[in-house]
Amino acid sequence: MRSGSQYLLWFATITAIAGGVVAxxxxxxxxxxxxxxxxxxxxxxxxxxERMHKAHAIADANAEALLLGNSRVIVxxxxxxxxxxxxxxxxxxxxxNIYETLRYFQHAAALxxxxxxILGIDPxxxxxxxxxxxxxxxxxxxxxRDGRPQPxxxxxxxxxxxxxxxxxxxxxxxxxxxxxxxxxxxxxxxxALMTPYRTTRKLLAENERWKSRSREIRLGDRNGRAPQVEAxxxxxxxxxxxxxxxVIFTNPVHAELLDLMRMKPGAYEDWxxxxxxxxxxxxxxxxxxxxCGYNEITCEPFPGPDEPVSKMRxxxxxxxxxxxxxxxxxxxxFSRPEARPGFGRxxxxxxxxxxxxxxxxxxxxxxFAAISK
Amino acid sequence: MAPVVENLGWKFAxxxxxxxxVAFLIVALLVALLAPNTEEIFRLxxxxxxxxxxxxxxxxxxxxxxxxxxxxxxALLHLTGVTEFLxxxx
Numbered sequence: 001m002r003s004g005s006q007y008l009l010w011f012a013t014i015t016a017i018a019g020g021v022v023a024x025x026x027x028x029x030x031x032x033x034x035x036x037x038x039x040x041x042x043x044x045x046x047x048x049x050e051r052m053h054k055a056h057a058i059a060d061a062n063a064e065a066l067l068l069g070n071s072r073v074i075v076x077x078x079x080x081x082x083x084x085x086x087x088x089x090x091x092x093x094x095x096x097n098i099y100e101t102l103r104y105f106q107h108a109a110a111l112x113x114x115x116x117x118i119l120g121i122d123p124x125x126x127x128x129x130x131x132x133x134x135x136x137x138x139x140x141x142x143x144x145r146d147g148r149p150q151p152x153x154x155x156x157x158x159x160x161x162x163x164x165x166x167x168x169x170x171x172x173x174x175x176x177x178x179x180x181x182x183x184x185x186x187x188x189x190x191x192a193l194m195t196p197y198r199t200t201r202k203l204l205a206e207n208e209r210w211k212s213r214s215r216e217i218r219l220g221d222r223n224g225r226a227p228q229v230e231a232x233x234x235x236x237x238x239x240x241x242x243x244x245x246x247v248i249f250t251n252p253v254h255a256e257l258l259d260l261m262r263m264k265p266g267a268y269e270d271w272x273x274x275x276x277x278x279x280x281x282x283x284x285x286x287x288x289x290x291x292c293g294y295n296e297i298t299c300e301p302f303p304g305p306d307e308p309v310s311k312m313r314x315x316x317x318x319x320x321x322x323x324x325x326x327x328x329x330x331x332x333x334f335s336r337p338e339a340r341p342g343f344g345r346x347x348x349x350x351x352x353x354x355x356x357x358x359x360x361x362x363x364x365x366x367x368f369a370a371i372s373k
Numbered sequence: 374m375a376p377v378v379e380n381l382g383w384k385f386a387x388x389x390x391x392x393x394x395v396a397f398l399i400v401a402l403l404v405a406l407l408a409p410n411t412e413e414i415f416r417l418x419x420x421x422x423x424x425x426x427x428x429x430x431x432x433x434x435x436x437x438x439x440x441x442x443x444x445x446x447x448a449l450l451h452l453t454g455v456t457e458f459l460x461x462x463x
Contacts, residue, residue, distance in 0.1 A: 007433045014442035022450060032455070048457040094458055135458045159453045166454035 063089035069120030076326035083334035090187030128221035236282035252291035
């Protein structure tokens with residue numbers, strides 16, 4: 001090699017080849033399931049990048065119905081439940097607050113026309129000081145919060161997912177994956193990702209983690225506003241203006257977690273009262289169902305430390321209910337014959353006080369060994 | 374040694390990184406200490422003095438072009454990346 005131009009030509013050639021190999025592998029393997037090739041059967045990395053995956057996957061889902069909420073909905077609500085339209089997508093995202101849920105609904109509504117929205121809520125989603133998680137990006141959503149189109153949204157993840165070392169490493173990890181198939185069918189988290197909680201040690205450790213982190217949920221932020229309650233109002237308006245039927249339900253968390261949520265007297269009642277008030281103000285036709293309570297399902301006993309494997313029927317751990325419970329929720333919401341009597345009830349402004357009395361009554365008279373009095 | 378050090382109030386804890394990270398750090402340290410630096414590769418200062426100098430390590434060759442191109446691609450691939458969900462935040 002005698003000349004500088006030959007040197008540079010060789011440099012450009014090697015750069016193009018190496019860059020092309022990386023881009024080709026990342027596009028071909030598509031570890032996050034956003035470029036739509038069908039080359040691999042399992043994409044375990046989606047679990048850590050659900051926000052990115054779902055923002056792109058919903059664009060192809062042509063969904064008539066959306067399931068929204070946090071990880072409880074991702075794990076528990078089956079988009080293929082017989083009560084739901086054929087094209088239902090589980091757009092719930094892990095640790096999502098109401099603002100993120102609003103933004104993903106706006107995104108989905110800009111791409112398809114959902115006629116049914118089922119939203120799972122709990123007080124934690126309304127925490128005043130909560131911020132979007134680090135993997136949330138406004139830029140990858142099809143519209144801004146005030147409804148202006150963002151035409152370049154689909155391109156924002158091109159470079160990070162095609163021309164990046166982290167994507168290349170994730171492609172290699174995807175190809176090397178020998179575990180169970182991870183596919184996120186229509187947005188629902190694969191059960192295989194929850195199987196570690198069949199080990200009692202892991203389950204009890206997770207319970208302790210939740211208990212140690214439990215704190216009073218404040219709806220107001222440090223400026224005296226309640227941003228998540230405001231976002232909830234926006235979400236209600238967005239569903240109404242899009243003509244989507246909205247069904248809201250409280251996640252049927254385990255009774256021990258419900259106890260922690262109701263730790264501060266009146267806080268849970270205040271939260272639900274504000275939810276009902278927002279519905280009345282913004283979208284009175286929306287339904288609210290309460291699945292929280294103290295019953296055979298939510299009071300299911302946890303395994304003891306001497307049982308190596310969990311045989312729990314309804315819960316993975318204290319926070320996440322199994323699909324079997326999610327099915328009962330959907331059965332109740334759609335008045336199917338399979339619905340379990342007494343599990344879930346409609347709540348309106350008129351029945352709110354009665355519902356609180358019911359909770360207190362159930363708590364006081366609970367006969368379930370899992371819950372201490 | 375451990376009891377003596379602990380008596381001084383120090384505590385032993387697991388390394389906040391994986392064995393792979395430690396291996397990578399060791400390799401990086403060896404590169405930093407033993408590999409020629411930019412000045413040694415190009416000998417720019419010595420050439421400017423126009424004195425009797427050893428030829429530069431770098432020359433117009435396919436090997437050097439390939440090495441530089443691959444370094445460039447690796448740097449390019451680290452300009453961006455995906456951001457993962459952090460489970461400890463909730």
